[in-house]
Amino acid sequence: MVALATGAPSAREGDRTLSKHPSLIHAAIQRLDAKMAIGESRHALKQGRRALGEATGAPTLWSITDGRIHSHQTRADYQATALRFLNWARQREGLRTLDRVDTRADELASAYLRERLADGKSPYTLQAERAALRLFFDRRDLAASVTLPRRTREGITQNRGDALYGVAGFAPAHWTAETDFLVATGLRRSEALRVRVRDVFRGHEGKLHVQVYNGKGGKARQAPVLAGQDHERAVLARIEGRLGDARLIDHLPTRLRAHALRRAYAQALYQQVSGERALPPTTGVLRPGDYDANAVRVVSRALGHNRLDVVLRHYLR
Numbered sequence: 001m002v003a004l005a006t007g008a009p010s011a012r013e014g015d016r017t018l019s020k021h022p023s024l025i026h027a028a029i030q031r032l033d034a035k036m037a038i039g040e041s042r043h044a045l046k047q048g049r050r051a052l053g054e055a056t057g058a059p060t061l062w063s064i065t066d067g068r069i070h071s072h073q074t075r076a077d078y079q080a081t082a083l084r085f086l087n088w089a090r091q092r093e094g095l096r097t098l099d100r101v102d103t104r105a106d107e108l109a110s111a112y113l114r115e116r117l118a119d120g121k122s123p124y125t126l127q128a129e130r131a132a133l134r135l136f137f138d139r140r141d142l143a144a145s146v147t148l149p150r151r152t153r154e155g156i157t158q159n160r161g162d163a164l165y166g167v168a169g170f171a172p173a174h175w176t177a178e179t180d181f182l183v184a185t186g187l188r189r190s191e192a193l194r195v196r197v198r199d200v201f202r203g204h205e206g207k208l209h210v211q212v213y214n215g216k217g218g219k220a221r222q223a224p225v226l227a228g229q230d231h232e233r234a235v236l237a238r239i240e241g242r243l244g245d246a247r248l249i250d251h252l253p254t255r256l257r258a259h260a261l262r263r264a265y266a267q268a269l270y271q272q273v274s275g276e277r278a279l280p281p282t283t284g285v286l287r288p289g290d291y292d293a294n295a296v297r298v299v300s301r302a303l304g305h306n307r308l309d310v311v312l313r314h315y316l317r
Contacts, residue, residue, distance in 0.1 A: 022098075023096070023097075024086055024090060024095070024096055024097055024098055024101070025083060025086065025087075027097070027098035028079075028082055028083060028086055028098060028136075029079070031098070031136065032069070032075065032078065032079055032082065032136070035067065035068045035069050035135070036068070036069050036075065037066075037068035037069060037070050038069075038070065038071070038072065039218075040068070040070060040218070067135060067138055069135070070217065070218060071216070071217075073190070077128070077132065078132040078135060078136065081128070081129050081132035081133065081136075082132060082133065082136045085108075085109070085112055085129075085133060086098075086101065088112055089101055089108050089112070093108070102137065105133075105137045105139065105142060106139070106141075106142055106143060109130070109133050109137070109142050109143040110143045110145055110146050112133075113126060113129065113130060113143050113146045113148070114146055116129065117146070117148070117149075123148060123149040123150060126148045126149070127148055130142070130143055130146075130148065175252075175253065175256060177234070177237065177238070178192075178249055178252060178256070179256065179261060180230075180231075180234035181234050181235060181238055181248070181249065182258055182261040182262065182265070183226070183231070183234070183261050183264055183265055183268075184225050184226050184231035184232070184234045184235050184265070185210050185223050185225055185226075185235065185265065186223055186261075186262050186265030186266060186269070186302055186303055187210065187212065187223060187262070188215070188216065188258065188259070188262065188304075189252055189258040189259075191212050191215055192248070192249050192252065192258070193247070193249055193250075193251075193252065194213075194214070194247070195210055195211075195212065195247070195248050195249070196244065196245055196246060196247055196248065197238075197239040197242050197243065197244045197245070197246050197248065198244035198245065199211040199212075199213070199248075200235060200236075200238075200239055200248075203222070207224055207225070207227070208224070208225040208232050208235060208236075209222045209223060209224050209225060210222070210223045210225065210235070211223075212304065215304040216304055217304075219304050221301065221302070221304045223302050223303075223304075224269070224302055226265065226268050226269060226272065227272050262303070262315075263314075263315050265302075266299050266302075266303060266311065266315035266316060267279060267315065267316060269295075269298065269299050269302055270292070270295045270296065270298075270299050270316055271295075273292070273294070273295040273298045273299070274292035274294075274295035277291075277292050277295070279316055279317070280312060280316050280317050281317070282317050286312060286317070291312065291316070293308075296308050296311055296312060296316070299311050299315065299316070303315070
């Protein structure tokens with residue numbers, strides 16, 4: 001019987017030597033290093049900025065940044081974009097130092113994004129790349145002259161449909177215990193790999209939860225386990241006979257679509273909270289009567305989001 005309580009390092013270019021005139025790539029990595037703020041909560045920053053906005057009457061913006069990088073994954077993504085852009089600028093314009101690129105940042109970023117747009121890159125890729133370049137060059141208006149296509153729900157294809165099967169090189173039968181745990185908890189891949197035995201508890205109402213201490217953006221939350229014996233068993237099986245500091249999951253294969261399982265969790269939780277109400281319609285304009293607003297809020301908190309539109313667009317439709 002299980003007793004429950006109640007209640008990426010940055011990439012570098014090998015060994016570097018100090019130089020008054022570092023190479024283009026070396027200087028870029030130094031700049032990214034200086035922007036790292038691992039362990040500092042971006043969520044706390046957002047709350048502070050929005051509270052200040054409410055006190056002063058300034059408009060509330062969803063897009064808030066302090067110009068720093070708060071997670072290793074964001075660093076990896078932004079570094080890949082920045083280095084790809086700088087290599088493009090070096091090959092296209094012969095620029096070999098970062099200060100020369102800086103003087104032409106808006107011109108070059110605009111040309112780069114137009115070229116990527118012509119190559120058929122998705123709206124999600126293009127907007128993510130522009131965000132990365134804006135942070136890299138400390139310019140929120142960088143490449144503002146480039147009109148990027150809108151991101152639409154219909155354009156989202158990744159992690160939809162069958163969550164496991166049809167993925168080349170992945171054998172779902174070998175990972176049943178792990179996938180059952182992810183469906184039961186809705187944790188992100190990185191969160192599932194960090195959660196420990198002591199983080200599983202029953203709330204005052206007797207429902208099983210998983211405490212997440214450092215989710216996306218540094219946010220903490222309590223993720224409710226889906227109701228049902230099979231879901232509870234999938235979680236309890238991971239802690240049976242293990243010490244409190246032990247990790248529940250040591251490894252997840254890269255080919256496992258963890259986000260698709262998170263989406264399945266969101267939909268199941270929505271239906272449980274809403275009394276088995278049908279999911280919002282997948283087509284057409286969404287109206288307030290098309291969904292249970294309280295259930296969407298519960299799902300939003302369980303997933304670690306604070307935007308109902310994100311839950312509706314990416315998880316429930």
